[in-house]
Amino acid sequence: MSCPACGHALSTRNAGDVTVDVCDGGCGGIWFDHFELQKVDEQSESAGEALLDVRRDPGVVVDPAERYNCPKCADAVVLMRHFWSVKRDVTIDECPECGGIFLDAGELAGIRSDFPSEDARHAAADAYFKEVVDPLLDEERAKSADELAKAQSFAHAFRFICPSEYIPGKQAGAAF
Ligand SMILES: [Zn+2]
Numbered sequence: 218m219s220c221p222a223c224g225h226a227l228s229t230r231n232a233g234d235v236t237v238d239v240c241d242g243g244c245g246g247i248w249f250d251h252f253e254l255q256k257v258d259e260q261s262e263s264a265g266e267a268l269l270d271v272r273r274d275p276g277v278v279v280d281p282a283e284r285y286n287c288p289k290c291a292d293a294v295v296l297m298r299h300f301w302s303v304k305r306d307v308t309i310d311e312c313p314e315c316g317g318i319f320l321d322a323g324e325l326a327g328i329r330s331d332f333p334s335e336d337a338r339h340a341a342a343d344a345y346f347k348e349v350v351d352p353l354l355d356e357e358r359a360k361s362a363d364e365l366a367k368a369q370s371f372a373h374a375f376r377f378i379c380p381s382e383y384i385p386g387k388q389a390g391a392a393f
C-alpha cells in the first residue's frame with residue numbers, strides 16, 4: 218500500500234493489539250483501518266505512544282490543500298477531510314467507503330491531547346449543537362417552508378464535526 222499523501226511505501230507497525238500502516242521515512246503520516254484509531258486516540262491509551270515517533274524525511278513536503286485518495290479502496294475514493302472535534306484544531310482524512318483514516322505527521326499527537334476521552338469529545342459536540350446550532354435552526358424554522366430547506370442545508374454543513382452522528386433530524390433534540 219502506498220502513502221495517500223506522498224506516495225512512499227507504507228510499512229506496518231504494531232501498537233498494542235492494532236497493526237497500522239505508517240509512512241516511515243516518508244511524510245510521517247499514519248493510515249488506520251476502520252476502528253483502529255479509536256484504540257489509540259486517547260492520552261490514557263499508552264499503546265498509541267508507539268506511533269508518535271514515525272520517522273519523517275524533511276525533504277518530503279505535503280501540500281495541505283491536496284486531497285488524498287484512499288490507499289485501500291480500489292477505485293480512487295477521495296478521502297473526506299473534516300475536523301476531529303469542535304475545537305477545530307486538527308483535521309483528519311476519512312474514507313467514506315471503508316472508514317479508514319489517514320493522519321498527517323503530528324496529527325495523532327494533536328488528537329491525543331484534544332480531549333481526555335471519546336465521551337468528553339461527544340459531550341463537547343452536543344453542547345456546541347445546543348448552544349450554537351439549534352438556536353440558529355429555530356430561527357430559520359420560524360421562516361417560511363422555503364427557508365426550511367435552507368436551514369437543512371445549513372445544518373448539513375455542520376456535519377463535519379462528527380459526520381456519522383449529526384445528520385439533521387437524527388441528533389437528540391433535533392430541530393426537525
Ligand atoms: Zn507519506
Ligand SMILES: [Zn+2]
Pocket residue numbers: 287288289290294312313314315316317
Ligand atoms: Zn477506503
